[in-house]
Amino acid sequence: MQVAHGNLLTKLPSDSSAEVFELLHERAGLKIERIVSNGQASPPGFWYDNPQEEWVLLLSGSAGLTIADTAEEHVMQPGAWLHIPAHCRHRIEWTDATQPTIWLAVHHEVSNET
Template identity: 40%
Template sequence: MPNLFSDIPNDLPDELFSDLFKNDHVRIERILSHGHTSPAQGWYDQDEHEWVIVLKGEGEIEFENGKTIRLGVGEYLNIPAYQKHRVAWTTPAEPTLWLAVFYR
């Protein structure tokens, strides 16, 4: 049986994105970060809404307007489509496991 907490590598040189489910209307993705941030030169500017929850670790989402939201275990956020955002920080002490649901 698949498990969100299995197969977490000890060495994570880059963020790891894995689609868990996908159809024409929704995509569910597991994201693993370990001290990673979004590339400095770009923002996520998606044509889908994104609901994201932190299941392990911590992370900060920064918005183009300068607002930053820190998420810990169990905390979630809905990001409307076309709202520019990026990952500003994830804890370097342990992997951060995000679950993201993208929907139209």
């Protein structure tokens, strides 16, 4: 058995021109990744519509996220988390351009539990 380890706040990508998605762990029905943003946002008119549920935690920086059919923008600061149900359309309005915005994203299959 091999133990994996790391630090989500170190070894940041040197190129900040694009978001970087780093796969940390994956198995059937589960994907955990670190996302590093540097001022990126969703393209105009683009909405994420994922078949899996997603739970995100903002570790550093800041961001604004909008859920479709709502007027409220979720302004996220370090420590803020959000659970996004499967097929809940959402977009990133902005991320901090003055420092890295680091996300921990957990994608998982839809639970059958109520």
